[in-house]
Amino acid sequence: MKTLIVGASGGLGGALARALVGRASQLFLLGRRASVLATLAGAVGGEALPADLGSELEVQAALAETGPLDLLIYAAGAVSKASLRETSRMEIERLEVANSWGLALTLKYARFNPAARVVLLGVYPDLVMVPGLFAYAASKLGAEALLGVARKEFRREGVRFTLVRLPAVATGLWTPLGGAPKQALNPDEAAQRILEGTLVESPPELLEVR
Numbered sequence: 271m272k273t274l275i276v277g278a279s280g281g282l283g284g285a286l287a288r289a290l291v292g293r294a295s296q297l298f299l300l301g302r303r304a305s306v307l308a309t310l311a312g313a314v315g316g317e318a319l320p321a322d323l324g325s326e327l328e329v330q331a332a333l334a335e336t337g338p339l340d341l342l343i344y345a346a347g348a349v350s351k352a353s354l355r356e357t358s359r360m361e362i363e364r365l366e367v368a369n370s371w372g373l374a375l376t377l378k379y380a381r382f383n384p385a386a387r388v389v390l391l392g393v394y395p396d397l398v399m400v401p402g403l404f405a406y407a408a409s410k411l412g413a414e415a416l417l418g419v420a421r422k423e424f425r426r427e428g429v430r431f432t433l434v435r436l437p438a439v440a441t442g443l444w445t446p447l448g449g450a451p452k453q454a455l456n457p458d459e460a461a462q463r464i465l466e467g468t469l470v471e472s473p474p475e476l477l478e479v480r
């Protein structure tokens with residue numbers, strides 16, 4: 271199972287990479303922090319692909335390295351806390367790149383083997399449509415819409431798409447929000463549940479992890 275994890279240098283991406291050892295025949299790890307990716311690649315026997323999702327050329331080059339995929343997990347993301355009146359355009363763009371545009375570019379350049387799967391790590395809308403999180407909510411829910419269209423456009427290629435809704439998971443994503451809530455899931459536990467729910471004969475269009 272030739273696998274690409276986008277956002278592999280993150281909390282969930284790293285946990286998914288470790289959980290895929292022995293299941294993925296080849297594991298490609300994409301993110302910006304080259305040193306984190308290199309360490310993870312050494313630990314899981316994967317290949318580091320440092321790239322910024324804001325650069326179409328870098329994404330294109332990374333996807334050319336992977337060749338056709340059996341599994342693509344989009345685990346990149348970013349969050350920030352600011353009200354509509356306070357958020358800068360630069361901050362909106364940073365979140366859009368990580369949460370949504372990066373997914374568009376990845377799908378644009380990805381090539382798939384028959385019966386390939388794409389997994390997007392998403393949110394429960396009610397948990398993110400709250401004051402201070404508009405840029406996160408808009409970009410995450412925009413990515414869901416993107417996935418819905420891609421599902422139809424890639425049907426002829428036989429690609430199956432799963433949106434995974436996640437509760438709070440204790441990763442660095444929470445740092446700008448002051449830390450993860452006490453009840454947050456451990457990333458390794460979340461990764462196990464994501465893979466159990468998606469690596470099945472007929473992957474569901476929606477997987478709700480509680």
Ligand SMILES: NC(=O)c1ccc[n+]([C@@H]2O[C@H](COP(=O)([O-])OP(=O)(O)OC[C@H]3O[C@@H](n4cnc5c(N)ncnc54)[C@H](OP(=O)(O)O)[C@@H]3O)[C@@H](O)[C@H]2O)c1
Pocket residue numbers: 276277278279280281282283300301302303304306321322323324344345346347348367368369372391392393394410435436437438439440441442443444
């Ligand atoms: N943690 C939660 O509670 C939770 C809940 C629901 C959904 N999710 C979703 O799960 C996914 C993973 O989240 P996480 O908690 O693992 O977050 P995280 O630990 O902050 O990891 C985020 C990842 O995104 C990558 N990234 C961000 N901007 C990038 C860019 N411009 N180019 C390339 N890579 C970029 C980071 O790479 P670098 O650091 O190397 O730049 C990192 O690998 C996100 O989509 C998030 O929305 C998380």
